Amino acid sequence: MTGPLEQAGPEMGQNLEARTQLDVYTWYSPYVHRVAWVLKLKGIDYEFVEENLKDPNKRSPLLLNCNPVYRKIPVLIHHGKPIVESLFIIEYIDDTWKDNPILPTDPYERAMARFWASFIDERLLEGSKRVLSVKGDQLKMETKQVSDAMEVLEGMLEGKKFFGGEKIGFLDIAFGWIAIWLGAIEEAVGVEFFNRRKLPLLETWKDKFKEFHVVKDSLYPTEKLVRFFTKYRHSQLKLAAKK
Amino acid sequence: MSEEVKVFGTLGSPMSCRVELALKLKGVQYEYIEEDVHKNKSPLLLKYNPVHKKIPVLLHNGKPIAESLVILEYIEETWKGNPILPEDPYEKAMARFWARFLDEKCLPALWNAAWSPENEREKAVEEACDCLKTLESTLKGKRFFGGDTVGLVDIAAIFIGFWLRVLQEATGQELLSAEKFPDLVKWTDEFVSCSVVKESLPPRERLWAFFKARVAGAMDAQTNASK
Numbered sequence: 001m002t003g004p005l006e007q008a009g010p011e012m013g014q015n016l017e018a019r020t021q022l023d024v025y026t027w028y029s030p031y032v033h034r035v036a037w038v039l040k041l042k043g044i045d046y047e048f049v050e051e052n053l054k055d056p057n058k059r060s061p062l063l064l065n066c067n068p069v070y071r072k073i074p075v076l077i078h079h080g081k082p083i084v085e086s087l088f089i090i091e092y093i094d095d096t097w098k099d100n101p102i103l104p105t106d107p108y109e110r111a112m113a114r115f116w117a118s119f120i121d122e123r124l125l126e127g128s129k130r131v132l133s134v135k136g137d138q139l140k141m142e143t144k145q146v147s148d149a150m151e152v153l154e155g156m157l158e159g160k161k162f163f164g165g166e167k168i169g170f171l172d173i174a175f176g177w178i179a180i181w182l183g184a185i186e187e188a189v190g191v192e193f194f195n196r197r198k199l200p201l202l203e204t205w206k207d208k209f210k211e212f213h214v215v216k217d218s219l220y221p222t223e224k225l226v227r228f229f230t231k232y233r234h235s236q237l238k239l240a241a242k243k
Numbered sequence: 244m245s246e247e248v249k250v251f252g253t254l255g256s257p258m259s260c261r262v263e264l265a266l267k268l269k270g271v272q273y274e275y276i277e278e279d280v281h282k283n284k285s286p287l288l289l290k291y292n293p294v295h296k297k298i299p300v301l302l303h304n305g306k307p308i309a310e311s312l313v314i315l316e317y318i319e320e321t322w323k324g325n326p327i328l329p330e331d332p333y334e335k336a337m338a339r340f341w342a343r344f345l346d347e348k349c350l351p352a353l354w355n356a357a358w359s360p361e362n363e364r365e366k367a368v369e370e371a372c373d374c375l376k377t378l379e380s381t382l383k384g385k386r387f388f389g390g391d392t393v394g395l396v397d398i399a400a401i402f403i404g405f406w407l408r409v410l411q412e413a414t415g416q417e418l419l420s421a422e423k424f425p426d427l428v429k430w431t432d433e434f435v436s437c438s439v440v441k442e443s444l445p446p447r448e449r450l451w452a453f454f455k456a457r458v459a460g461a462m463d464a465q466t467n468a469s470k
Contacts (some may be wrong), residue, residue, distance in 0.1 A: 095332035
């Protein structure tokens with residue numbers, strides 16, 4: 001079953017594959033979407049290869065060879081060489097295909113982009129996973145931490161259309177899918193992250209980002225994400241109760 | 244043009260050392276500011292790293308950068324002499340991957356193996372050795388992770404190059420053995436014998452004393468816990 005991230009034909013000579021998950025198991029992954037968006041933004045032809053992550057025995061030998069340390073997706077394969085870690089893949093793509101640069105050219109701006117991407121992964125991506133897994137006082141605490149991090153991002157948008165300035169950049173790509181996640185997690189858990197009054201710039205940014213052509217084509221209906229997170233939360237709370 | 248380069252660090256911190264080593268490798272003059280991160284972080288540190296409130300912080304012409312690996316890449320892109328990253332995009336991606344592996348898996352596993360309680364130690368040591376095995380195979384008999392010269396991954400692995408041996412002596416627990424990891428042990432010797440690396444390292448005795456005190460503290464805690 002393929003979602004909106006349709007398989008594109010492999011480009012002869014370029015020999016580029018995005019070895020990633022494409023199916024019911026990982027359509028929700030922010031890491032995969034990041035890489036797909038960048039490839040699309042740069043107009044790079046690539047082939048999507050499905051990986052079944054649910055069953056570790058079904059992971060392809062190629063995936064295990066390519067990413068023996070983490071055994072995770074996405075893996076980008078270019079000229080037979082594997083690159084892993086979504087943010088490193090994006091930097092690799094930027095280094096290799098110079099059109100439509102995703103990262104800024106100035107070293108200080110690049111350092112800031114890397115720093116804040118790491119912040120986003122730690123406080124928002126991992127943070128939102130924690131929100132899904134707890135309740136009561138712990139939920140209040142984890143929700144507050146995510147909200148605090150969002151206020152920091154709000155501050156960064158001051159006077160800008162996107163985190164990257166006039167155009168979508170590294171941080172927009174890094175945060176993008178997580179923003180969509182957070183919207184669905186709000187519904188699944190019954191918490192609030194996006195507050196139009198407190199975070200007006202982020203609200204506007206989210207609307208503009210979702211309209212952006214490469215993003216629009218990859219969106220799933222919110223209900224699908226909400227159902228997914230509700231199920232995940234249920235299993236996480238059950239696990240916690242057993243301990 | 245005069246440049247203002249400052250490093251906010253802590254003596255004994257491998258992260259802080261990474262930054263100083265990279266600057267020294269590139270011949271960049273800088274001012275070092277010692278931070279008491281445990282008891283008394285300076286207002287400047289809190290101003291320059293409000294998000295994490297940690298060292299190291301690099302200040303270049305008034306602009307602060309935090310997170311040691313981010314700082315290393317900034318240093319590489321700003322001062323072009325003696326490159327620490329390869330030019331080839333794939334090799335660069337691999338170097339970044341191994342540096343991240345060190346920070347996310349390897350160093351925490353090593354630290355954990357040294358300090359975990361008795362009942363968890365075996366598993367912790369196994370995890371640490373798995374990481375060392377992975378690094379050993381990455382080295383593949385090269386002189387440095389960076390090839391013929393010290394690179395990003397070597398700098399990132401400075402804890403293994405220096406701190407780990409002192410830690411092993413202090414705890415009496417050997418993780419990095421020459422029999423199991425000959426290439427890695429050879430690398431530690433090569434690495435710390437480089438003059439620029441030697442210049443960047445903290446005094447061995449102080450580090451040893453710090454670890455010894457911590458060992459004593461851990462033993463006291465265990466004794467008290469079992470009373």
